[in-house]
Amino acid sequence: MIGLASRLLWGIPILLGAVALLGADLLGWSDGYGLWILCLVFGTGATYEALSMLDHPQGFRRERRLPWIIAFYVVTIYGVFLTTSVGHVGFNSSLAWPGEMANPATTLFGAVLMLGALVSTALSSGQKSPLWARVHPPLTVLWLSIPMVCTVVLAEADPVGVHLVLCTVLMVKGCDTGAYFIGRRFGKRPLHPVSPRKTIEGLVAGVLTSAVIGYLYAVQLADPTFSPGMALVLGVLVAVVGQISDLQESAMKRCAGRKDSGASIPGLGGALDMLDSLVLVMPLVLWWRVILAA
Secondary structure (H helix, E strand, O other), rough: OHHHHHHHHHHHHHHHHHHHHHHHHHHHOOOOHHHHHHHHHHHHHHHHHHHHOOOOOOOHHHHHHHHHHHHHHHHHHHHHHHHHHHHHHOOOOOOEEEEEEEEHHHHHHHHHHHHHHHHHHHHHHHOHHHHHHHHHHHHHHHHHHHHHHHHHHHHHHHHHHHHHHHHHHHHHHHHHHHHHHHHHHHHHOOOOOOOOOOEEEHHHHHHHHHHHHHHHHHHHOOOOOOHHHHHHHHHHHHHHOOOHHHHHHHHHHHHHHHOOOOOOOOOOOOOOHHHHHHHHHHHHHHHHHHHOOO
């Protein structure tokens, strides 16, 4: 019960704060800076924690993390500029570039999936290998900056982009909440050995919760480009891919011998633990919107 109370005590205010910042963007009060604040604050924390997972004399002392955090800022900001302003990259303001499956959004989604696997390899091999210890920082920066780029590009380039970001955050956290409570009460069959407390029953509950949240959000939004039927499908995709992303981060923590990515948020771990599901989900949502617009 203490763990649950701590989760609620910290989790609810953080979620409400995120919703408030995105709400300010929706109302035109913050000129889009609310989302930037969220991405850079949580991205900074997640990058710091991911870099600290590997304890190796070749480059993970505290004072050597700052250049890589700066690199995270540079890659994220330049990535957003590149994808929204440079035509030859393939993006444009309507998100309707040609090529359907063979478009940059597909590449970004695949890149995040691949980079996650490489970061796990670096964590497991880098304890003894100076080479893997050296490649871990740039891999980590790319792995975490790409989802931030996708999030901001979606918000800036899609007419209902900020709504999609907010809806996605609510679906992901709704999925986590449904999976946690139902899995804790009724869960019997483990989902995957890398995260023994996750159960198939919890996953089913999370998928249903995510789909319902997406459906209700779309009903209230009443926008033809994001119908309730589309939201149901997206809710299922978000829940499933979010769990894959969560398991990917669990594998990294296991490689590093960690239970949590950090201890900055009591009961919830660290910033990376808060973002884990969104790392793969945000590129997915951008890809999904591009496919629909093509």
